[in-house]
Amino acid sequence: MTEDILRVDGLSTRFFTEQGQVNAVDDLDLRIERGEVFGIVGESGSGKSVTARSIIDLIDSPGRITDGEIRFNDPELADRVRGDHPEAVDGDFVDLQAIPERIRRSLRGTSFSMIFQDPESSFNPSITVGEQLAEAVEVQRRASANPRSTRARTQSEEYSLGNFLLSTLLPSQRYVSEESRERAIELLELVGIPDPVERADEYPHEYSGGMLQRAMIAQALAGEPDVLIADEPTTALDVTIQAQVLDLLDELQEETGMTILLITHNLGVIARMCDRVGVMYAGEIVERGTLSDVFDDQIHPYTEGLLGSIPDLEDTGSRLDPIPGNVPSLLDHEMGDRCHFADRCPKAMDECLEHPPEYPADGSAHHRARCVLAEMEYDEAKAVPEGYFDETDRPAGDKHVGAEETDDDIDERAAQHAETTGGEHQ
Numbered sequence: 001m002t003e004d005i006l007r008v009d010g011l012s013t014r015f016f017t018e019q020g021q022v023n024a025v026d027d028l029d030l031r032i033e034r035g036e037v038f039g040i041v042g043e044s045g046s047g048k049s050v051t052a053r054s055i056i057d058l059i060d061s062p063g064r065i066t067d068g069e070i071r072f073n074d075p076e077l078a079d080r081v082r083g084d085h086p087e088a089v090d091g092d093f094v095d096l097q098a099i100p101e102r103i104r105r106s107l108r109g110t111s112f113s114m115i116f117q118d119p120e121s122s123f124n125p126s127i128t129v130g131e132q133l134a135e136a137v138e139v140q141r142r143a144s145a146n147p148r149s150t151r152a153r154t155q156s157e158e159y160s161l162g163n164f165l166l167s168t169l170l171p172s173q174r175y176v177s178e179e180s181r182e183r184a185i186e187l188l189e190l191v192g193i194p195d196p197v198e199r200a201d202e203y204p205h206e207y208s209g210g211m212l213q214r215a216m217i218a219q220a221l222a223g224e225p226d227v228l229i230a231d232e233p234t235t236a237l238d239v240t241i242q243a244q245v246l247d248l249l250d251e252l253q254e255e256t257g258m259t260i261l262l263i264t265h266n267l268g269v270i271a272r273m274c275d276r277v278g279v280m281y282a283g284e285i286v287e288r289g290t291l292s293d294v295f296d297d298q299i300h301p302y303t304e305g306l307l308g309s310i311p312d313l314e315d316t317g318s319r320l321d322p323i324p325g326n327v328p329s330l331l332d333h334e335m336g337d338r339c340h341f342a343d344r345c346p347k348a349m350d351e352c353l354e355h356p357p358e359y360p361a362d363g364s365a366h367h368r369a370r371c372v373l374a375e376m377e378y379d380e381a382k383a384v385p386e387g388y389f390d391e392t393d394r395p396a397g398d399k400h401v402g403a404e405e406t407d408d409d410i411d412e413r414a415a416q417h418a419e420t421t422g423g424e425h426q
């Protein structure tokens with residue numbers, strides 16, 4: 001039996017926008033086992049990136065985690081925080097929401113690392129790739145040399161913020177130490193960059209897209225993270241390079257045993273890389289299980305729709321054809337308390353007008369679906385009448401809520417906003 005490295009329970013992440021409250025992630029549960037590759041797949045806007053960013057505490061105003069627990073299995077961290085924050089610790093698990101932000105952020109780069117679709121966002125254009133990798137290496141060295149020192153933690157915070165958010169690195173024109181320079185070159189070699197000694201001294205713009213993607217992976221690996229979150233890591237690349245980068249991730253995963261949370265809207269990528277998968281729709285995981293649960297024994301018509309829309313699972317370059325209908329609005333006042341997919345679902349029944357819980361489904365013990373079809377056969381006699389949702393669900397098609405906003409709405413938003421921004425400076 002493998003153990004969970006990450007347990008997410010009841011996670012809700014909202015954005016408080018002028019148009020209203022966006023329920024980007026809603027009451028989401030997730031268990032990720034140590035050493036597995038877990039995939040999250042879904043159409044654009046389903047909440048994949050917000051889920052990932054919530055896990056590593058990268059949600060910015062006007063967004064906020066409003067509910068839920070994110071627990072990370074790390075005996076060392078548990079020992080470190082148990083004294084000051086006993087309520088945050090349960091065995092080897094630490095509730096990341098219940099520890100101070102400064103400690104949580106110190107986990108970035110070392111416990112959690114992230115790679116993005118767009119590698120440019122991970123590199124400062126005015127510093128050589130080698131120097132930036134060396135700085136990422138230093139972060140890890142400092143953090144592990146002296147985990148209790150506030151100074152080390154504060155510094156690593158700055159640097160890993162720099163890695164993620166880019167803005168704070170200053171042009172330094174020198175390596176922190178010869179040792180970290182050597183490690184940077186090793187990392188470039190590890191991710192398959194030819195002539196790493198020379199390439200280390202080049203600037204990001206001198207790299208091709210695929211090479212920069214590799215360099216970003218090297219940067220993410222510099223801190224030897226336990227969990228690597230890869231958000232559409234190959235979407236921007238052409239098909240051949242995509243395949244190479246996926247192979248690289250696969251190899252690195254095998255060598256290091258790290259856990260990967262892989263986010264993509266490409267089921268071919270899931271099929272190739274993952275052990276288990278969660279299908280996301282409208283801020284929820286609507287079906288989850290092993291690859292064979294989801295690819296061969298799927299329950300949810302949304303999963304079926306995704307599968308039906310890819311011609312060839314081996315062809316990682318193929319994009320999903322759109323499922324008919326619109327990606328749902330995640331505005332709280334437009335979502336309604338029904339199955340969020342019902343308006344696009346070819347099998348919508350009366351039962352679907354109530355929001356379904358997650359049901360266990362046939363297949364592996366991991367297989368679950370948020371769909372009544374896990375419990376009952378489709379019955380045409382109960383089908384929701386055609387056109388039903390056009391009339392009831394989208395009143396007057398008016399999304400310009402702002403125009404009719406009352407003073408109360410504005411006051412409430414101001415209060416929420418103060419709460420959100422206040423929370424960031426604790």
Ligand SMILES: Nc1ncnc2c1ncn2[C@@H]1O[C@H](COP(=O)(O)OP(=O)(O)OP(=O)(O)O)[C@@H](O)[C@H]1O
Nearest residue numbers: 015017022024043044045046047048049050051330
């Ligand atoms: N900063 C923000 N402000 C307001 N709404 C946001 C913000 N970031 C994300 N959202 C909303 O949260 C929802 C989920 O977005 P998310 O980026 O997680 O989708 P996704 O599944 O990653 O999509 P994609 O495949 O396009 O990357 C969307 O409705 C999006 O508009």
Ligand code: NI
Nearest residue numbers: 048049050231
């Ligand atoms: Ni995304």
